[in-house]
Amino acid sequence: MLTSLKSPLLFSAILSAMLGLTACSSPSSEGNETAAADSTSADAATDTLDTKFLTIATGGASGPYNIIGTALSEVYVKNFGVNSKTQTTGASVENVNLLTQGKVDMVLALSDVVTDAVEGKNNFDKPIDNIQQIAVLYPNVVQIVTTKDTGIKNIEDLRGKRIAVGDQGSGTEVNARTLLEGFGITYDDITVDYLSFAEAADGMKAGKIEAAFFSSGLPNSSLMELEQGVDLQLVTIDQDKLKEIIATKPYFNTFEIPAGTYGNDAAIPTAAIMNALLVNSDLSESDGYKLTKALFDNLDGLKTAHQAANDISLETARDGMVAPIHPGAKKYYDEQAAK
Template sequence: MTMNLKTLALSITLGASALALSACGGDKNTNASSADTTTQTAESADKLTTKFVTVGTGGASGPYNIIGTALTDHYAKLFGVNAKTQTTGASVENLNLLAQKKLEMAFVMSDALSDAVNGQNSFNAKVDSVSQVASLYPNYVQIVASGASGIKSIEDLRGKRVAVGAQGSGVEVATRALLEGFGITYNDIKVDYLGYAEAADSLKSGKLDAAFLTSGLPNSSLMELEQGFDLQIVSVPSDKLSEIAKTKTFFIPMDIPAGTYNNDAAVPTAAILNALVVRSDMSDDDVYKLTKAFFENLDSLKNAHQAAADISVENAQNGLVAPLHPGAKRYYDEVAAK
């Protein structure tokens, strides 16, 4: 009886060894091993046709990058693809990279997207290779100044050193458009092309008088800046904005709520909807799956950055600027039919 147990144990050991050898040596192609790992990673999800999902975002501290990083983490786990964010100068650069097929997806502001599909301002020709997946949360134009600058209104910006956003960003597009609505050009101010973090640092060090930071609320760079700094928020009067919006239709009136940056009262300003876009040549099935995964993981994106709290499937087709991708439309039709 003892001998039989030993024999049985030996048989099991040999069998396990043979299985292990077969698994390791049965296929010498390393790509096959990688494919097995991918299958395990995406064991409960459909695969995508594309092997890459590179998402264009913006500055490292901005909501685009924070939300985009959380999103690509989900895409990598769900689909087993090489999903990652690419930090860029934001909207204009993202749209150009999409046109060059260097990105599959991107976060952009609707003002820059409008320019792209119409081939104006920063775009010499129409960008017809971009499709919209969804309208997202609003970006608030946050015009901030140091208390020492004496700036109380947009008209007070004349002659001052002002950060207008990173060059090639939707922030800069919005800044230029808003200033023009007040009869102010870049010739009337001292322009610095700076992103969120750089603008906040320059305000703190006294190198700037004011800055435009157009993003979801709150902006983390401003949250850091307000600690020990006399931060002033400059309003955009709603009556003047209504006049500007007759030609700059992407502007909508919204308030920066009281307490966002220790402000006692709500501050009226302009807002612009953000958009999630993809290359038009991506397959309908892939975009359907990416759209579905985006909304099914929305709670996690909200945890990553509170700006995502203003994203909803119910409002995703409101204020579309570019053509809706058929894959995204398939998802919305499916939701509506439930």
């Protein structure tokens, strides 16, 4: 009987002791988990930006500007918890104006448009002095397209035709006008339609236009779609004549659209202009540094978003800058160069 009583008592004692130990240890465990969580929050909080909002002006919804800009915005949200979003626009000219007016915080724009803005030419009444450059990105390739039944083979053949030259206020339109003038063709010599990439592709499918300018990274999604519906022909730009234009418009480069990009059997000689990533000069040095660093730390994600980002490189990010460099970006590049 004594034995039968001792066993339950012993079990109860052991159980009580175990519960007591558990009770004693639980606050400590919770404290460690809370401390770890607080530490994580604190670490995240130290990697924040001075600015609470970061709106990136891009371009048309289907273009590389918007695809790459959206991927970059997601990087900034993830890294800094900033309220970042993209804004679709008519692209370069509109983007620079929005940045100058303080309506957006970062923009993608073509270097020729930025040059005009800094110098106060063409679309800009006076020099703009409140924009700074974060990086030189990738080349925008001038892709002039038509259908094989038009007989248009080179840029000189565009005279007298109905042409989509890009959205009004876009870098594409600036490229188109400048290149046409370089080949002795003015807007008086053609019928001009101001159309976005998607609108130009639709217009060509419907037979309403005979050719169109697309200035973007390769490949352009609207052209890839168009290729499925029409007998697409890429228009060539004579490289010797282009070199004469480059003598006075140094932001242009000679370029070849690789064979197979849009079903083309051979490489197509054309022109290219580098893209710029710009911010307002009010952006703090600290934010400029962090945004530049995050761009290059997360390049793989941008390359996954659009293959044009494959040409973004730390090694060439300062080559051919056309606006004053942001001090935060300069600090980052100087640090990298010293390694």
